[in-house]
Amino acid sequence: MTYRLDEIDRRIVHALMEDARNTSAPMIAEGLNVSAGTVRNRIDRLEEAGIIQGYTATVDFERAGGRLTSLYMCTVPAAERERLALAAQSIPGVVNVRVLMAGRRDLQVVAVGNDTRDLREIARSLSELDIQIEDEELVQTEIRSSYAAFAPEGASPSEEATGLVTLGDGTEVFEVAVSERAPIVGTSVGDARGDGLLSERVILISIERDGQIVQPSDETVVRGDDVVTLIPQDVPKDEALEAFLESDRAP
Template sequence: MTDRTGGDYRLDEIDRRIVYALMGDARNTSAPAIAEEVSVSPATIRNRIAKLEEHGVIEGYHATVDFERAEGSLMNLFLCHAPFDEVEGLARRVGTVPGVVNVRELMGGRMNLHVLAVGTDTSDLRRIGRELEKMNVEIEDEFLLQNEHTFPYAPYGPADGHRREPLTDYISLTGGAEVVEVTVHEDAPIAGRTLEEADADGVLDEHTLVIAIERDDDVITPHGDTEIRPYDVVTVFSPTDADEPALRGFRGPDGDVGSTRVH
């Protein structure tokens, strides 16, 4: 996915679950509710939402309005043709017509501009149609809209519609090394210990190196006296496969860990 700076922004498991939840009901979905689903802190969720907004992944939040119930208004979909070299500029101009609430540009086909408009009656819809034609937009067809349904993007949601068990993400490097991002379980042996203490107590595998910690709004460069806390998102480097010994200290009693972004 390309962000507003022109670079690629990779969504991890937490990001995808945030987008899924907000697409379902942005107004009534809280950061603590999402945090509980993905086993991180609410502050981490709020920080991730801010980053998704900053990078243009989440472009805004909009109310879905039933205009027929509001004032008995009619919704009409105009299927239009615009010159291909002018379609982007015309889409912006069409959006300024009173009554137009949505404009979609299509990449191919003759009807490359779809315009959704709200009119008080059929006469008002005809007025909108005339204004579109004045802008060099040809109306190929039109339909009164009965209902519109929107749904969150299923691949970003829980598997099979149920809460997904926490996972761990990996990236393999040359020579068999791996970088892993894992969310610290609240009952993990390493939770509440400094890295020095974890190493001395044998909680941290001797071949495992903690290279970064994401905590709420901060990314921390760890040192020996850095304390690992529940719900920290920890980036771990292992010179060999990041198997059970490397991750045991971050897991809960049942072996649960969280899933986060891979660098």
């Protein structure tokens, strides 16, 4: 069942995504002109609904003893996705598993090891579960920020991309929240490419929509509030993102 967030809910989620550790209910309440008790009750409801699923630390594993972080892009049988995702999560060293809805590379696994030997052992453990590893990359940098669409109205986002990973070979992976009035909204990926809205050199990895992860195809129609993960291949970041943003917000 979908839980519909109102403006207060969205502002609470935005504040907690920015800095949950140093953000109190009274601080959030002050910006919303509501009581701290109201904010606490809303947070409880968001937790009970499964929207806020926890509060975690973002760790730089390279600084924590020079550890390596690897991203495994895997393919599993559609009927086995959930089971194999849980099995992969149980492997020592695995810190994150993402399940995509369709197609190849429908399982993304992030793991941490002391050295390449540890990462090879994790890869072997994945293979023993009949998880087919299509590609593997060392993660160089990961940056997260709050969801811009939940920011106070009129706020100027410091960065259109809501997340960024830089792989070991320097490839940048961006996540961008699609604006309601972006040029690409209501257009299929294939038509957007044909019309010149979206370069063939911008690779769409996934779309987060209504709490689900969709693997985009040429027939996929982009909606406002989708969160798109993409890789610009020899395309400037500004050019890669402009189709997903309102013209006055485009970089």
